Amino acid sequence: MKYVEEFRDGQAVRAYAERIRRLVTRPWQIMEICGGQTHTIVKYGIDELLPPTVRLVHGPGCPVCVTPVGAIDRALAIAARPEVTFCSFGDMLRVPGSRKNLLMIKAEGGDVRMVYSPLDALAIAEANPQREVVFFAIGFETTAPTAAMAAWQARRKGIRNFSLLVSQVRVPPAIEALMEAPDNAIQGFLAAGHVCAIMGTEEYLPLAARYRMPLVVTGFEPLDLMQGIHRCLTQLEAGRHEVEIQYARAVRPQGNPAARRMLGEVFRIIDREWRGLGVIPASGLGLSEAYADFDAEQRFPVGELPAADDHGCMSGLILRGVAKPRDCPAFGTRCTPEHPLGATMVSSEGACAAYQRYRRLTEEALA
Amino acid sequence: MCLAVPGAIRAIDATDPDNPLGRIDFGGVLRAVSLAYVPEARVGDYVVVHAGFAISLLDEEEAAAAIADFRALDALP
Numbered sequence: 001m002k003y004v005e006e007f008r009d010g011q012a013v014r015a016y017a018e019r020i021r022r023l024v025t026r027p028w029q030i031m032e033i034c035g036g037q038t039h040t041i042v043k044y045g046i047d048e049l050l051p052p053t054v055r056l057v058h059g060p061g062c063p064v065c066v067t068p069v070g071a072i073d074r075a076l077a078i079a080a081r082p083e084v085t086f087c088s089f090g091d092m093l094r095v096p097g098s099r100k101n102l103l104m105i106k107a108e109g110g111d112v113r114m115v116y117s118p119l120d121a122l123a124i125a126e127a128n129p130q131r132e133v134v135f136f137a138i139g140f141e142t143t144a145p146t147a148a149m150a151a152w153q154a155r156r157k158g159i160r161n162f163s164l165l166v167s168q169v170r171v172p173p174a175i176e177a178l179m180e181a182p183d184n185a186i187q188g189f190l191a192a193g194h195v196c197a198i199m200g201t202e203e204y205l206p207l208a209a210r211y212r213m214p215l216v217v218t219g220f221e222p223l224d225l226m227q228g229i230h231r232c233l234t235q236l237e238a239g240r241h242e243v244e245i246q247y248a249r250a251v252r253p254q255g256n257p258a259a260r261r262m263l264g265e266v267f268r269i270i271d272r273e274w275r276g277l278g279v280i281p282a283s284g285l286g287l288s289e290a291y292a293d294f295d296a297e298q299r300f301p302v303g304e305l306p307a308a309d310d311h312g313c314m315s316g317l318i319l320r321g322v323a324k325p326r327d328c329p330a331f332g333t334r335c336t337p338e339h340p341l342g343a344t345m346v347s348s349e350g351a352c353a354a355y356q357r358y359r360r361l362t363e364e365a366l367a
Numbered sequence: 368m369c370l371a372v373p374g375a376i377r378a379i380d381a382t383d384p385d386n387p388l389g390r391i392d393f394g395g396v397l398r399a400v401s402l403a404y405v406p407e408a409r410v411g412d413y414v415v416v417h418a419g420f421a422i423s424l425l426d427e428e429e430a431a432a433a434i435a436d437f438r439a440l441d442a443l444p
Contacts, residue, residue: 001394003373003413003425006434015440036369063368089418091368117419119401142369146418149403153386194369197415197423220370223437249430250371250415250423259404259422349368 003249007221016226017049020233027053028236029185030229031178031321033171034192035062035349036220042354044222046229054233057185057321060174061192063139063167064091064347065319066274070305071167072097075136077302078165079105079112084300085128087121088136090114095346098306118150118164125154125162134296137164142194144168144285145259148266151287151294165296166286169272171195172203173283179211183322188232190218190225193247198263200255204243212241219247266291275343276316313342318351325355332356371417373425374400376410391416 032038038058041047047056060066076097079086086102093102093114106112111131115121118135125133137147147164154162171192178184191204196217204215214235218228228246235242245251265288272284287295312330317323325331325344335341337353344350348357374391379402381387387402391414398416402408405421414421 001373002375003430004394006430006437009437012437012440015437019440034369061369089368117401119419139368142371142417142422145404145422146420149386149401149420156385192369194371194415194417194422197371223433227433227436249426249433256404256423258406262404347368 004221007219007223009223013044013046013222013226014049016223016230020054020226020230021051023230023233023237024051024053025237027055028187028233029055029057030188030190030232031057031059031186032190032218032225033059033061033175034190034195035065035347035351037190037192037218037225038062038351039349039354040220040222040225042351042358046222046225050229054229056229058318058324058351059178059321060274060277060319061140061171062344062347062349063143063169064095065315065343065350066169066276067092067095067138067167067343068273068275069097070273072101073305074297074302075165076100076102076105077305078134078296078300079110080108081132081300083132085111085113085124085131085133086136087113087115087124087133089138091347091349092136092138094340095343096340118147119153122150122154122159122162125159126157129161131161132299133162134300135162135164137166137168140169140171140192140195141198141263142192144267145198145256145262148262151266151291152262154294155291163294163296163299164287167272168267168285169274170269170283170285172207173280174274174277175207177277177280177283178320179207179213181320186213186321188214188236189216190228190232191215191243193217193219193224193251196245196247196251196255198256198259200251201243201245201253208241208243214241215243217243217245217247217251219250274319276319315342315344315352318344325352328352369417371415371422373413373415374398376402376408376412376414379408379410389414389421391421
């Protein structure tokens with residue numbers, strides 16, 4: 001496919017690795033915040049091509065992984081109601097709540113459907129006025145404008161049987177929380193390319209200045225990552241701490257003005273709890289006053305649900321980049337993608353799932 | 368989750384001006400995608416698509432510059 005294949009040239013990836021080896025004079029730690037980038041890094045073995053002094057730390061940028069158990073339990077309670085058609089992106093269906101997941105609710109007779117776009121959920125609501133259609137709006141700033149557009153169109157068309165269960169999150173406050181942690185050892189960041197395609201780079205300038213660390217907005221193909229890592233290391237070696245855009249074919253400094261306007265109308269910034277990180281101030285989006293009617297939490301109150309914790313799962317430490325999947329005693333034994341204990345193993349973008357899928361064979365060969 | 372794929376706009380249906388739809392070609396697979404967030408998009412442009420929406424126009428000059436940078440690597444001693 002055009003604009004994909006060109007960025008997967010193995011020879012150029014190896015040439016970049018050589019360039020990085022010549023550049024680096026001391027150890028550095030860089031975090032890739034985005035789960036999609038973690039997936040690419042582990043799948044293509046990018047971390048293994050880097051010199052041993054360069055450590056890539058996997059960040060909490062997987063919305064499926066950071067959705068707290070309480071939010072999943074609320075989704076399950078709403079999805080189980082007889083009048084509700086519950087629509088979700090596919091990657092949320094197997095994420096464990098305290099006792100069940102959305103697929104189990106479906107198996108028990110709940111009307112749970114996987115959709116590709118929030119507009120598909122809106123179309124279901126329009127075609128089935130007797131059903132209450134709820135869309136589970138999770139994700140970062142990349143996904144938020146798609147849910148916002150569904151709410152905006154529902155309001156414009158007067159579709160009353162549609163609502164959003166919102167658990168949207170924002171990247172910059174999470175970077176701040178990671179940098180403020182006492183055990184933080186991150187020196188540079190690869191910022192998430194598609195989040196910045198929407199939001200631009202202005203929120204990242206104060207972060208780079210305050211923590212004196214480079215932030216390189218990076219794409220998702222192997223060569224994007226190599227180039228992003230190279231640029232981040234170039235800044236670190238030179239003692240610079242700027243925001244730069246590697247993924248310039250998709251990201252402009254101002255982001256996407258039309259999408260940002262829609263976000264401002266439909267959502268407002270709120271505090272949000274992250275799985276593994278706790279409550280991070282101003283790190284979430286909730287529906288604005290004008291869209292309160294479309295809030296599934298108000299429409300279907302489920303009360304306080306007692307939440308179970310992740311028994312024997314280290315995903316909290318893994319999401320903060322403090323531990324790697326192999327550090328967890330349950331990894332690959334009690335916890336596998338088929339029987340996940342925690343979200344980092346369920347989601348294909350979770351670090352544990354990526355290691356389990358792409359690293360198990362090499363590790364068995366080494367054993 | 369934030370996965371997004373580049374595709375080429377083959378046709379635009381602007382029947383609903385608030386939600387123009389593009390027929391996007393992803394290496395031979397055609398899909399209808401909302402162009403609401405890229406009002407400046409024209410037939411022939413490449414867009415980056417996520418969850419049924421074009422979220423960004425793909426800047427072909429920037430893509431070419433990046434690819435040229437990779438080619439220059441091969442010339443390193």
